[in-house]
């Protein structure tokens with residue numbers, strides 16, 4: 543399958559001190575969804591801005607939808623849609639007028655622009671609010687309208703920069719449904735996010751980005767298996783029962799059992815999934831050990847991030863929120879020089 547997005551060796555500095563992209567490589571096969579996952583300041587937005595022709599890199603090359611981003615930016619613009627962290631909608635226009643205006647900007651003609659606006663409002667469940675000014679819309683409705691705006695020209699490749707940041711859980715779920723419908727139709731999507739569950743739910747492949755480089759890539763499951771398999775975590779009623787539990791559970795363990803006496807906790811690596819959990823409960827019940835809490839835990843993408851980068855995924859730098867546009871941001875101290883091996887796990891699965 544051809545790649546809809548190819549970026550090679552992208553480098554971008556902001557001023558003398560900030561190296562926002564540090565040789566970033568990325569490929570997104572056509573018709574698939576890749577999530578760029580990384581903490582604040584990792585370089586996600588900068589990547590999207592380069593790939594959507596808004597920013598010229600200092601080095602490297604990129605092709606989107608078969609078009610060279612640097613050589614033919616104008617040609618590319620009609621082939622992509624982009625929707626950002628700050629919904630780019632006009633507050634004083636209605637939802638309908640916003641979308642119609644985008645159609646006209648694409649020279650779609652009055653009639654077609656109106657038709658397309660109605661179609662998209664319907665699809666994004668905004669028909670009832672179509673004739674209300676956007677200033678009365680909720681955050682979720684604005685994001686849906688912004689996303690609709692990115693689709694007016696029916697682009698084969700779509701970029702969504704943190705599409706659900708700042709939304710409440712209900713609005714986030716709602717937007718995920720909309721995005722899923724969209725990609726089911728074959729659109730190639732590059733999505734940036736700080737949310738593990740968003741990447742987990744929407745993406746075929748995840749590229750973990752840190753300090754301007756892709757440091758690992760794979761499906762959510764592949765990345766998780768890099769940091770180990772399933773484990774049973776249980777808390778027993780009394781510290782004296784820890785040894786009993788250890789003995790009873792040894793036949794189920796796929797590795798060393800860890801005891802945490804202070805928490806009366808036993809952690810058992812297992813390979814038999816939920817069957818191991820059933821067996822463990824049976825064995826402890828047979829031994830008369832009371833269990834306070836028990837569960838099968840899979841490594842989360844948080845664990846992956848921590849193990850790959852040595853720091854948590856969400857290191858919120860709230861000062862960023864104060865700047866309306868990224869262009870207003872102050873320069874930051876350069877990231878500490880680090881040696882990170884790039885780990886190519888596997889290409890993303892195709893739809």
Ligand code: ATP
Nearest residue numbers: 556562581582583584585586587588868869873874
């Ligand atoms: P976030 O999750 O906060 O959006 P990000 O992963 O998208 O973060 P970028 O916005 O690409 O990261 O920023 C990468 C680095 O470049 C950061 O150190 C950031 O502060 C810096 N940066 C971004 N835009 C500018 C700018 N216009 N001027 C100066 N520095 C900038």
